[in-house]
Amino acid sequence: xxxxxxxxxxxxxxxxxxxxxxxxxxxxxxxxxxxxxxxxxxxxxxxxxxxxxxxxxxxxxxxxxxxxxxxxxxxxxxxxxxxxxxxxxxxxxxxxxxxxxxxxxxxxxxxxxxxxxxxxxxxxxxxxxxxxxxxxxxxxxxxxxxxxxxxxxxxxxxxxxxxxxxxxxxxxxxxxxxxxxxxxxxxxxxxxxxxxxxxxxxxxxxxxxxxx
Amino acid sequence: xxxxxxxxxxxxxxxxxxxxxxxxxxxxxxxxxxxxxxxxxxxxxxxxxxxxxxxxxxxxxxxxxxxxxxxxxxxxxxxxxxxxxxxxxxxxxxxxxxxxxxxxxxxxxxxxxxxxxxxxxxxxxxxxxxxxxxxxxxxxxxxxxxxxxxxxxxxxxxxxxxxxxxxxxxxxxxxxxxxxxxxxxxxxxxxxxxxxxxxxxxxxxxxxxxxxxxxxx
Numbered sequence: 015x016x017x018x019x020x021x022x023x024x025x026x027x028x029x030x031x032x033x034x035x036x037x038x039x040x041x042x043x044x045x046x047x048x049x050x051x052x053x054x055x056x057x058x059x060x061x062x063x064x065x066x067x068x069x070x071x072x073x074x075x076x077x078x079x080x081x082x083x084x085x086x087x088x089x090x091x092x093x094x095x096x097x098x099x100x101x102x103x104x105x106x107x108x109x110x111x112x113x114x115x116x117x118x119x120x121x122x123x124x125x126x127x128x129x130x131x132x133x134x135x136x137x138x139x140x141x142x143x144x145x146x147x148x149x150x151x152x153x154x155x156x157x158x159x160x161x162x163x164x165x166x167x168x169x170x171x172x173x174x175x176x177x178x179x180x181x182x183x184x185x186x187x188x189x190x191x192x193x194x195x196x197x198x199x200x201x202x203x204x205x206x207x208x209x210x211x212x213x214x215x216x217x218x219x220x221x222x223x224x225x226x
Numbered sequence: 227x228x229x230x231x232x233x234x235x236x237x238x239x240x241x242x243x244x245x246x247x248x249x250x251x252x253x254x255x256x257x258x259x260x261x262x263x264x265x266x267x268x269x270x271x272x273x274x275x276x277x278x279x280x281x282x283x284x285x286x287x288x289x290x291x292x293x294x295x296x297x298x299x300x301x302x303x304x305x306x307x308x309x310x311x312x313x314x315x316x317x318x319x320x321x322x323x324x325x326x327x328x329x330x331x332x333x334x335x336x337x338x339x340x341x342x343x344x345x346x347x348x349x350x351x352x353x354x355x356x357x358x359x360x361x362x363x364x365x366x367x368x369x370x371x372x373x374x375x376x377x378x379x380x381x382x383x384x385x386x387x388x389x390x391x392x393x394x395x396x397x398x399x400x401x402x403x404x405x406x407x408x409x410x411x412x413x414x415x416x417x418x419x420x421x422x423x424x425x426x427x428x429x430x431x432x433x434x435x436x437x438x439x440x441x442x443x
Contacts (some may be wrong), residue, residue: 025401027345031412038266059345062419065353070387070418076266079279082286083265087258088361089287090294 021049026056072143085092088174113158143187145178151185163191233375242306249297264307267389268314274384275318277373285321289314297432308395315385315393315399343413347423354422372419374412383414 022083026049031040033046050057103115103180149158158180166172166188239247245260261268268289273282293313300309358364370428372380385396397407423432 016238024342027416028342028412031408031415034415036395038406053234060421061353061424062347063415065413066418066422067387069354069356069359069368070372071424072356072359073266075365076270078269079283082269083262083281084267085261085283086261086287086290090258090290093291093294182289209299 021045023053026050026053027059030056030060033060033142035065072216081099091214092174143177145176147177148174149177149180149185150174151180151183156184157188158185158190160191163188200221243302246302246306248299249294250300254294257290260306261290261293261310264310267307267413268310271311271314271389272318273329273383275315275375275377275386276321280343282318282320285318286314289317292317308391311385311391312390312395312399319400323364337371344417346420366424367425371418371425375417376419379410379414379417383418386411387415 025164026046029042029046033043038046050060064121089118148161150161150163150166151158151173153173155166157175158175161174177187242260245256245428248259249260253377265286269286272285273279289310293310296313300306334424361367371383372383375383381400382396382402385391385399386393390397393404393407393411395405397413400407
């Protein structure tokens with residue numbers, strides 16, 4: 015039982031956290047207040063502890079890794095429970111991007127004078143690919159793929175991102191799915207490319223893409 | 227469905243309550259908007275337990291998925307943020323048990339539990355202003371001090387003083403008694419105070435705006 019009339023410092027230390035919580039009854043609180051007025055050491059302890067609570071309670075103390083929110087949103091979308099704004103956008107953007115890729119590839123093939131334009135395109139990783147095209151990567155591989163590419167390794171480690179992000183992370187385009195889509199494009203999807211708006215100077219030379 | 231319609235048109239409802247009701251009705255696409263304000267707190271709770279950024283992020287994301295899967299079990303009497311953090315704590319504790327880290331960290335679990343903690347520094351204390359937190363190096367030093375605490379103190383401190391759970395919620399989240407929460411919280415706060423005092427001696431808070439060539443205490 016605490017003797018409120020003559021609290022010792024050790025007793026005050028035991029109760030200092032409850033005091034800050036507002037969890038001390040009126041008698042205890044009054045006794046501690048009296049002690050703090052008389053004891054500079056315990057007053058210092060109180061102020062320091064209060065400062066600790068205030069500093070650490072500041073939301074600036076909590077930092078999340080860069081891109082945390084974006085990765086969370088994607089994981090929610092991948093879970094199949096959520097069709098996020100990104101997922102909704104990607105549902106029509108993926109086929110559109112694939113179509114544009116095919117059409118652009120055809121244009122590329124017809125505009126180059128080199129004997130093997132497809133190989134030439136492949137030899138320049140990422141060149142002309144719409145930066146916001148949705149592609150698939152897997153953690154342990156080096157290439158990024160058009161969604162649905164049968165050559166994606168480690169499917170359990172798949173991630174979806176834009177071509178721009180994939181290239182920034184060091185991935186290079188998959189030659190196989192690129193070739194496949196360019197070959198398909200040759201069979202007659204060129205008209206889709208005429209409807210696509212230009213993305214930028216770099217893209218105008220070959221592939222074109224629409225902003226979402 | 228009619229009941230939900232009435233709820234959604236209640237002007238007294240907060241945006242958060244509206245979102246909860248809508249997600250509970252199946253509009254899962256609104257879930258991210260619902261949890262977005264709590265990303266930082268959820269991550270911090272997981273990090274306090276797992277102490278590894280990558281593991282914490284994975285646990286935080288998994289907790290969010292579980293919250294979505296169980297959103298219909300959420301009752302309006304509770305705070306949504308508390309419910310979310312409790313799910314996160316459960317997820318993180320489960321992962322730690324699975325990784326058997328608890329065995330390693332548990333060695334010091336009972337040290338000083340019953341003894342008194344004696345503060346070491348009684349020099350006059352002057353307040354370290356919140357503006358100091360604008361500086362990344364100050365935040366890092368404070369985070370280092372927190373990380374140096376034993377697990378049981380760190381967890382209670384983070385949930386109570388950073389996540390703002392109350393004492394009872396903290397006890398429930400960690401599966402410990404209210405008395406233990408109070409004891410650990412007291413020790414965590416006093417130890418951090420001592421660490422900050424020592425940090426000042428080492429120059430952590432030098433060049434703060436209030437500094438005029440003297441120590442703050």
